[in-house]
Amino acid sequence: GAGVSQTPSNKVTEKGKYVELRCDPISGHTALYWYRQSLGQGPEFLIYFQGTGAADDSGLPNDRFFAVRPEGSVSTLKIQRTERGDSAVYLCASSLGLAGGNTDTQYFGPGTRLTVL
């Protein structure tokens, strides 16, 4: 079946611009996660959705970052007034969520590589 998909695969923008990154989770997965991976580092948690609601957004670095999942499926990560330090790979993952129990496996998408010039 189809895995997690993310668009665009690459995004180059200028400092100060606004960007939107999209994630399509695996069909039937109620949980969705955003992570950010900088060069040479492991992914860092940003936000977790269970259904439509953001159950934990403690990883968002500041108020320039915002994410939505209005219908409990597709999610959009929005970054305002981008800075050079926002350059990274933004990874989305999905899982069964509450039905998955303690061994709920997160499946990752291919990521969006964001470059802020």
Added chain:
Amino acid sequence: RKEVEQDPGPFNVPEGATVAFNCTYSNSASQSFFWYRQDCRKEPKLLMSVYSSGNEDGRFTAQLNRASQYISLLIRDSKLSDSATYLCVVNKSSYKLIFGSGTRLLVRP
């Protein structure tokens, strides 16, 4: 101090070698543990979960030592295709994965 620490490597080994990676974690309340594999410019993929009793999947063996708060991964009979970055992952809650920075493995012919 990072919550999950790994030796970044690279570990450069010949085909057929046995190689072991360790990682340590700082939060004793961590609930579940995993090894993910990440190929260059690709997404992380679950390699295996790690249990206190130890578990094996083919050439791969994972161990967890809760008392010492470390996790290990052993790869036997290394293949060229094993070349990748191996991420040690700890789950503090039912959803939040905490990743180490990864250990890079290079298997040479």
